[in-house]
Amino acid sequence: MKLQCEVEVISRMLPTFGMRNRGKGARAVLSVGRQEDKRSGQAGAVYLMICTLKDKAGSRYKLQENIDQLFTRFVQEGKATVRLKEPAVDICLSKADVCSLKNFISTVGLANKGKDPGSISLSRLTPVKTSEIEKPRAKMFITCKKDYPITKSFPYSLEHLQVSYCKLARVDMRMLCLKKLQKLDLSNNHIKKLPQTIGDLMCLQELTLHNNFLESFEVAFCNSTLRNTLKSLDLSQNKLKALPVQFGQLKELINLKLDDNELVQLPFTIGLLSKLRFLSATKNKIQCLPSSFRSLVLEKVDLFGNPFVKATPMVPDIQLKIPLPLLECASRATIHYRIPYGPHLIPATVCQDLSVAKTCDCGRPCLSSFIQTVVLMNLHQVSQTVVLVDTMGGTEAPVICYFCSLTCYSEFLDKHLQSARI
Incomplete structure (x- = not known):
């Protein structure tokens, strides 16, 4: 069982001698494994080994019946502390992977009670490589x-x-x-x-x-x-x-x-x-911008070098059907009143049409029955900073407008003629 994290080993005896700990953790690899008995060649007690860049051989601490307390209140933040009886030190862990830390604490707890960690494999207590200790590359x-x-x-x-x-x-x-x-x-x-x-x-x-x-x-x-x-x-x-x-x-x-x-x-x-x-x-x-472009709130827009067409507000493309087909009426009502829909309720093709519905100048939806025209919009209406649209110093661009009825289109024409006179 291995864990990569930052470790700080604090001696509880330092305050007795009027000394302070340096208060800084070091990147380390912690291993939990059995120390092999050199005489018999058999596995012995379970130890905790801490390897750092300065000490790759590692420091070992016995775990069985040697843990005074486990502090796991902040384990969800990747932090925990193992307090040992002998030597009198606190092993403070931080910046650890949460899942790995939980498994590590569980293994340490079982080792303290002298129980077999079971499915969790114990590591060999051998020196680690430099690449294992180095801080993860970001x-x-x-x-x-x-x-x-x-x-x-x-x-x-x-x-x-x-x-x-x-x-x-x-x-x-x-x-x-x-x-x-x-x-x-x-x-x-x-x-x-x-x-x-x-x-x-x-x-x-x-x-x-x-x-x-x-x-x-x-x-x-x-x-x-x-x-x-x-x-x-x-x-x-x-x-x-x-x-x-x-x-x-x-x-x-x-x-x-x-x-x-x-x-x-x-x-x-x-x-x-x-x-x-x-x-x-x-x-x-x-050639022209979509109608929804007018809903944007930008800090900067740059549309230079596009072949924008001339605005033709007085030459509409009329695809309006009078009276409106039943499907058009139902579709408009579904969107306007925000009625829930889906392929489990209506045909998938109708769902697709509803998802690409157009918005009239009055704010109401329209699908296949509408009046379409192209008007000029000053880009300063949607952006604080506008890069010139052309070499002539223009900041206006053509925008497609949709109208759900003759009434809406007539009201638009009245406003357009009045502004042109002014």
Whole structure:
């Protein structure tokens, strides 16, 4: 049984001599095992051995009937203390894995009572290697193909991993086993597709895929646990032509970069990204912005280099059916009154239509029966800082507007004509 953590051995006799402990723990490996009797060659009593960088051979402490008390009040924080009778020391443990610490304390308790720990295997009390004691690695940067680990695994403790300029054609599945990973930078590689299981990175907050060959963005990415953790996403300089409707589920996003792709439009659910503050989508093929774009509250937006079309508020695309079909009426009512629905209640195709419903200028939903037009919006309405849209110094961009009825469209025209006169 072994445990890696920080250890501080405090002598309870020091205050007697008017001395203080240094009060600082050291990285160590603790082993619980039987000390072999050199004469008989048989296993003897169970000992606790503590190995540090300064003492790799280790210090040994007998456990059987030698523990005065076990302090486990803060075990959920990775802390515990073993108080020995002889010598009179307190072995203070901290920064330990909670599950491993619980098993370790259980084994120590059984050893104190002279009982067999059972299914938990005892370790050999031998000196440890330097690599076993060293502090877990939190960051790793690989910027050359020759440095890429082929036979070795990535350290399980990594929180920040950068692998750039390594000509990776796919995401290494070993990376998806790094459960503590918070930042992953795979920029400047040859990645064409993201794995379906990328959501296994449950703690991931920043993902950089700058300058790769991505042609599509997986729906599984948006449906994974990343929708609750991901705060920064860099997809710039790829070959993306579209983003899925489910992209709006990444509601924790704060920073989004989509520069230098082949996007024809932004996902119309982008307005659901309520925490988004920085958006950059320069040098794409975007002709107009989705209606929900007006719901964003940004600090900076950059849409330079897109072939925006001219606004045509007086030339609508009328797809309104009068009277409204029954399905349209029922669908609008379902969304407006927030009636629960699902494939167990209504056809899956109808569920899909409801999930991509449009929003009228009046705030009410519409699905397949609507009036559509393109209007100009000053980007300062949604962002504090606006990078010029074109070389002419403009800060306005075309936005698609939907109207659920002739009444709503007429009211919009009246407002538009009045503002034009002014």
